[in-house]
Amino acid sequence: MRLLIVEDNVRLAALMAEGLAKRGFACDIAANLTFADLSLGSANYDTIILDLGLPDGDGMAWLRAKRASREFVPALVLTARGGLEDRVAGLDAGADDYLVKPVDIEELAARVRA
Numbered sequence: 001m002r003l004l005i006v007e008d009n010v011r012l013a014a015l016m017a018e019g020l021a022k023r024g025f026a027c028d029i030a031a032n033l034t035f036a037d038l039s040l041g042s043a044n045y046d047t048i049i050l051d052l053g054l055p056d057g058d059g060m061a062w063l064r065a066k067r068a069s070r071e072f073v074p075a076l077v078l079t080a081r082g083g084l085e086d087r088v089a090g091l092d093a094g095a096d097d098y099l100v101k102p103v104d105i106e107e108l109a110a111r112v113r114a
Helices: 010-021 035-042 057-068 084-092 105-113
Strands: 002-004 025-028 046-051 074-079 097-100
Touching: 002 010, 002 035, 002 074, 010 057, 025 057, 035 046, 035 057, 046 084, 046 097, 046 105, 057 074, 057 084, 074 084, 084 105, 097 105
Parallel strands: 002 025, 002 046, 046 074, 074 097
Antiparallel strands: none
C-alpha cells in the first residue's frame, strides 16, 4: 500500500514514514499542499495522511476541494486539532478517518489498513 504523508514537521513526517515502512507501507512525504498536489499528479496513492495546519494553506479546505472535484483517494486526517467541532468538520470535509496527535504508530497503521 502506497501512502502520501502531508506533514510540514519534517521530523514527525520522517518518523511516521519510518514506522509505517516497518509495517509494510511505502511512504512519500509532502511538506506542503503544493507538493501534495504535485505528488498526487505523478503517482497513485492508496491513502493520504493529512495534517491540517500547513504553511501554504488549510488542509481541511484542500481536502474539501479534492472531494468536490471527485478525487477520492482515501484520506486520514492526523492533526493537533482535537475538539469535537474540529473532528466533525474534518469528517464532513471528506476525511475517511480523523486522529489527534500524538498517535501511536500501531494505531495509525491499523487505521490505514482499515
